[in-house]
Amino acid sequence: xxxxxxxxxxxxxxxxxxxxxxxxxxxxxxxxxxxxxxxxxxxxxxxxxxxxxxxxxxxxxxxxxxxxxxxxxxxxxxxxxxxxxxxxxxxxxxxxxxxxxxxxxxxxxxxxxxxxxxxxxxxxxxxxxxxxxxxxxxxxxxxxxxxxxxxxxxxxxxxxxxxxxxxxxxxxxxxxxxxxxxxxxxxxxxxxxxxxxxxxxxxxxxxxxxxxxxxxxxxxxxxxxxxxxxxxxxxxxxxxxxxxxxxxxxxxxxxxxxxxxxxxxxxxxxxxxxxxxxxxxxxxxxxxxxxxxxxxxxxxxxxxxxxxxxxxxxxxxxxxxxxxxxxxxxxxxxxxxxxxxxxxxxxxxxxxxxxxxxxxxxxxxxxxxxxxxxxxxxxxxxxxxxxxxxxxxxxxxxxxxxxxxxxxxxxxxxxxxxxxxxxxxxxxxxxxxxxxxxxxxxxxxxxxxxxxxxxxxxxxxxxxxxxxxxxxxxxxxxxxxxxxxxxxx
Numbered sequence: 314x315x316x317x318x319x320x321x322x323x324x325x326x327x328x329x330x331x332x333x334x335x336x337x338x339x340x341x342x343x344x345x346x347x348x349x350x351x352x353x354x355x356x357x358x359x360x361x362x363x364x365x366x367x368x369x370x371x372x373x374x375x376x377x378x379x380x381x382x383x384x385x386x387x388x389x390x391x392x393x394x395x396x397x398x399x400x401x402x403x404x405x406x407x408x409x410x411x412x413x414x415x416x417x418x419x420x421x422x423x424x425x426x427x428x429x430x431x432x433x434x435x436x437x438x439x440x441x442x443x444x445x446x447x448x449x450x451x452x453x454x455x456x457x458x459x460x461x462x463x464x465x466x467x468x469x470x471x472x473x474x475x476x477x478x479x480x481x482x483x484x485x486x487x488x489x490x491x492x493x494x495x496x497x498x499x500x501x502x503x504x505x506x507x508x509x510x511x512x513x514x515x516x517x518x519x520x521x522x523x524x525x526x527x528x529x530x531x532x533x534x535x536x537x538x539x540x541x542x543x544x545x546x547x548x549x550x551x552x553x554x555x556x557x558x559x560x561x562x563x564x565x566x567x568x569x570x571x572x573x574x575x576x577x578x579x580x581x582x583x584x585x586x587x588x589x590x591x592x593x594x595x596x597x598x599x600x601x602x603x604x605x606x607x608x609x610x611x612x613x614x615x616x617x618x619x620x621x622x623x624x625x626x627x628x629x630x631x632x633x634x635x636x637x638x639x640x641x642x643x644x645x646x647x648x649x650x651x652x653x654x655x656x657x658x659x660x661x662x663x664x665x666x667x668x669x670x671x672x673x674x675x676x677x678x679x680x681x682x683x684x685x686x687x688x689x690x691x692x693x694x695x696x697x698x699x700x701x702x703x704x705x706x707x708x709x710x711x712x713x714x715x716x717x718x719x720x721x722x723x724x725x726x727x728x729x730x731x732x733x734x735x736x737x738x739x740x741x742x743x744x745x746x747x748x749x750x751x752x753x754x755x756x757x758x759x760x761x762x763x764x765x766x767x768x769x770x771x772x773x774x775x776x777x778x779x780x781x782x783x784x785x786x787x788x789x790x791x792x793x794x795x796x797x798x799x800x801x802x
Contacts, residue, residue, distance in 0.1 A: 327431055327432040327433045328429050328430070328431045328433070328451045328452070328476065329429060329430045329431075330427060330428075330429050331428045331429060331430055332427070332428040333425065333426070333427050333428070334387055334425075334426040334427075334428070335423035335424070335425060335426075336387060336390050336391050336394065336401070336423050336424055336425075336426045336473075337391060337394065337401060337421055337422060337423040338391060338392075338394040338395040338398055338401060339391060339392065339395055340420070340421075341420065342395045343394075343395060343398045343418060343420070344420075345417075345418065345419050345420060346398065346402075346417075346418045346528075347415050347416070347417050347418075348399060348402075348415060348416040348417075348418075348528065348530055348668075349413065349415050349530055350413070350414050350415060350416070350492065350530075350540075351530050351533040351535070351540065351668065351669070352533070352535050352539040352540035352543055352712070353533055353654075353668070353669045353670055353671065354492050354668060354669045355540065355543040355544055355547055355716075356543060356547075356673060356715045356716060356719065357490075357491040357492040357495075357669055358414070358492050358547050358551075358555075358557050358558075359547065359550065359558075359716065359719060360490075360491040360492070360558065360759075361558050361755050361758060361759050362456065362488050362489065362490055362491070362558055362755060363487075363488065363489050363490070363491050363499070363731075363753075363755055364453045364486070364487070364488045364753065364754035364755040365486070365487050365499075365751060365752070365753050365754065366449060366452055366453070366484055366485070366486045366487075366750075366751060366752040366754060367484065367485040367486075367487075367503070367738075367741060367748055367751050368435075368438065368439045368482060368483070368484050368748070368749045368750040368751070368752075369482060369483050369484075369485075369743065369745040369746060369748060369749055370481070370482055370745065370746055370749055371477070371478070371481070371482045371483035371745055372480050372481065373477075373479075373480065373483075374479060374480060375430060375477060375479050378477050378483075383428060383475070385510060385513065385514055386475060386510060387426065388514050389506060389509040389510040389514055390426065390473070390506055392509050392514065392516040393502065393505050393506040393509055393516075393519070394424070395516070396505065396516075396519060396520075396525055396526055397501075397502045397505065397526055397667070398418050398422075399416050399418065399470065399493050399494065399528070399667065400424055400470055400471040400489065400493060400494075400502060401418065401422050401423055401424045401470075401471070402416050402417055402418035402419075402422055402470060402493075403416070403417055403418075403422065403459075403460075403462070403467035403468055403469055403470060404416055404467070404468045404470055404490060404492060404493070404557050405417050405462050405463070405465050405466070405467050405468075406465050406466055406467075406468065406555045406556070406557065407464060407465040407555075408464060408465055408466075408553070408554075408555070409464070410544075410545075410548045412464070412465070413544075414465075414555075416470070416493065417462075417467065424469065424470075424471045424472060424473060425454065425455075425456075425457050425469065425472040425473070426454075426472075426473045426474070426475070427454050427455075427472070427473070427474040427475070428474075428475050428476075428477075429452075429474060429475070429476040429477070430476065430477050430478075430479065431451070431452070431476050431477070431478050431484075432478075432479075433448070433478070435478040435481040435482040438452075438484070438750075439482070439749045439750035441574060441575040441576070441577065442574060443572045443573070443574040443785055443789070444572065444573065444574070445571075445572065446568045446571035446572060446573040446757045446779050447568055447569065447571075449573075449752055449754060450568070450754065450757075452474065452476050452484050452486045452754075453474065453486045453488055453754050454472035454473055454474035454486055454487070454488050455472060455488070456468075456469055456471075456472045456488055456490075457469045457472065459556075466555075466556075468490065468556070468557050470489055470490050470492075470493040471487065471488070471489035471490075471493065472487075472488050472489075473485065473486065473487050474486040474487075482749070483745065485743075486754075487499075487503070490557045490558065491669070492557050492669070493668075494667055494668055494669060495651075495653070495668070495669045495670060495671050496731075496732060496733060496736055497653055497655070497670070497736065498526070498666075498667045498668060498669075500736045500737075500738065500741075501526060501665065501667070502526075503741050504740065504741055504742075505519040505524070506743075507741050507742050507743045507744075508742075510743045510744060511742060511743060511744035523665070524665070525665060526665050526666075526667035527663040527665045527666045527667060528667050528668075530668060532660075532661075532662050532663065532666060533662070533668070533670070534658075534660055537709075537712075537713070539709075539712050539713060542713055543712075543713075543715065543716055546716035546717060547716060550716065550720065567757070567758045568757045568758060568779075570781050570782070571757050571779045571780065571781060572779065572780060572781070572782050572785040573752075573756070573757060573777065573778065573779040573780075574777075574778060574785065574789070575750075575775055575776065575777050575778075576618075576775070576776045576778065576792055577767060577773055577774070577775055577776075578614055578617075578773055578774045578776065578796075579767070579771060579773040580771055580772035580773050581800065582773070582796055582799050582800065583610050583613060583614065583772075583773065583774065585799030585800050586613045586614075586617055586795075586799045587608045587613050588799075589689075589798065589799055590608060590613055590616070590689060590690050590693045591606070591608065593687065593689065593690040594606065594690045594693075594694065597687055597690060606694065606697055607697065607701075608693060608697060609697075609700070610734070610772075610774060611696075611700075611734070611764075612693055612696045612697050612700060613693055614764065614774050614776065615648070615650065615692075615696055615730060615764075616689055616690075616692035616693035616695075616696055617689060617692075617795060618728075618762055618776055618778075619646075619648050619683070619692050619728050620683050620688045620689050620692050621788050621791040621792055621795065622728055622762075622778075622780070622784075622788065623646050623680065623683045623684060623688070623726070623728075624683075624684060624688075624787065624791055625780060625784040625785070625787040625788040625791065626726065626780075626784055627680075627684060628783060628784060628787040629781055629783045629784045629787075643679060643680070643681065644679070644680045644725065644726065645677040645678065645679060645680070645725055645726070646677065646678055646679070646680050646683055646725070646726040646727075646728075647675065647676065647677050647721075647722035647725055647726065647727045647728070648675075648676040648677075648678075648692075648695075648696070648727075648728050648729075649673065649674065649675055649676075649719070649722060649727065649728070649729040649730070650674055650696070650699075650729070650730040651671040651672060651673050651674070651730070652671065652672050652674065652700075652703050652708070653670060653671060653733075653735075654670050654671060654672050654708050654709070655670050657672070657703065657704075657708040658708060658709070659706075672703060672708045672709060672712070673712075673715050673718075673719070674699050674700075674702075674703065674711070675711070675718045675719075675722060676695050676696065676699055677722075678691060678692065678695060680726065723760075727760045728760060728761070728762060729759065729760055729761040729762075730761065730762060730764060731753050731755070731756055731759070731761040731762070731763045731764070732753055732763045732764045732765055732777075733764055733765075734764055734765060734766035734774055735766075736765075736766075737766055738751050738765050738766070739751070739765070739766060739767075739768045739770070747768070748768065749768075750768070751765060752777060753777055756777055756778070756779050757779040762776055762777065762778050763775075763776065763777035763778075764776060764777075765777075
């Protein structure tokens with residue numbers, strides 16, 4: 314990989330806003346509905362807004378787009394929101410801890426749809442190569458400001474922007490608050506909208522029982538009384554002015570020094586990585602017979618990336634401080650991942666449940682251990698053990714401490730995982746041909762890496778990453794060195 318030149322502000326802002334729409338479900342198609350937040354929703358009140366971009370080749374002129382594609386997109390979105398109405402609703406946050414936050418939909422509620430045109434280089438935007446992180450931010454829509462609502466504030470939950478690159482491509486950008494629904498719910502929404510668009514506005518394509526979202530929050534049981542515990546922890550964090558995010562929108566300052574890139578681990582690389590880690594574990598005299606290890610693609614990918622990021626940031630720290638102290642080596646590095654719990658709890662939850670149904674899992678290892686020669690097998694073993702816990706009935710074992718654990722982790726050296734190869738994002742088909750590229754933009758500010766199944770459908774994994782230039786240069790070197798060692802071992 315070669316570093317692309319840093320684009321000027323003028324290059325980044327080659328975008329013109331053409332229209333703004335307020336898109337609602339069809340009139341009188343959704344009754345006024347209040348959805349309570351479950352204990353699985355509460356932790357996501359602390360999460361920055363989710364931001365995802367979908368790029369497609371789209372060799373259409375602006376006039377043709379305005380006359381044919383755009384009206385159908387708006388109509389299809391309206392029809393889709395009939396089933397996925399929470400994304401047109403608002404999150405109502407009270408000002409007093411004695412009241413509960415909830416999601417409220419009223420007839421006529423809408424989401425903001427912005428239509429724009431860009432003269433930026435489409436090929437560069439869909440490239441895997443490193444580039445200034447700010448380059449793609451103009452493609453992300455802005456969420457509307459909150460409004461007063463019954464002794465609290467109502468926050469719109471989603472905004473969408475469609476950007477046309479004349480005669481070249483199109484980008485659908487979405488920003489939404491995670492508290493409305495998890496990645497599975499969001500992917501379900503996007504694929505449903507795409508299906509209606511592809512079928513030229515026929516909503517029956519998503520109306521069978523196995524395709525419709527399930528909105529009854531009553532299916533989420535809370536026998537251990539976790540909701541009041543998590544709500545209390547949330548109130549203690551946000552104080553008298555609650556919002557659904559620590560920072561509703563990333564500032565230019567937060568991303569000004571970031572470079573982002575996509576790294577692809579092909580199936581052959583992953584197989585080689587698994588073999589190398591198993592070999593190292595055996596060499597480290599771990600008893601794999603009494604305590605067998607099963608390494609999945611997710612585990613080895615996360616372990617490899619975690620170690621590479623830790624080493625890359627070590628390079629960055631050396632640049633700031635030439636003295637390396639033992640206390641710095643003893644610092645903990647934190648890793649957080651989530652797992653879909655729809656099929657992991659003691660009771661049945663429909664696979665199309667709309668909301669958050671994720672367990673949150675925390676790992677910590679000494680920085681010096683991850684930097685050592687056994688850092689990779691150590692990381693893989695730690696992730697594997699945590700996944701094994703989840704699979705053997707302990708999905709909610711640490712739920713009571715989720716808010717406090719996240720606060721501890723976020724104040725240290727942290728890597729989190731966003732997205733999942735299981736969501737098959739590259740199957741989001743609007744009828745314009747295969748999705749060329751998807752970016753998770755919020756990783757620029759959230760200490761996260763993004764994971765997606767390879768767009769080639771070959772069993773590989775795409776990893777999205779944003780780091781400072783110094784750290785990114787080191788990461789690229791470590792990543793490429795690692796791939797060579799996996800393939801030669």
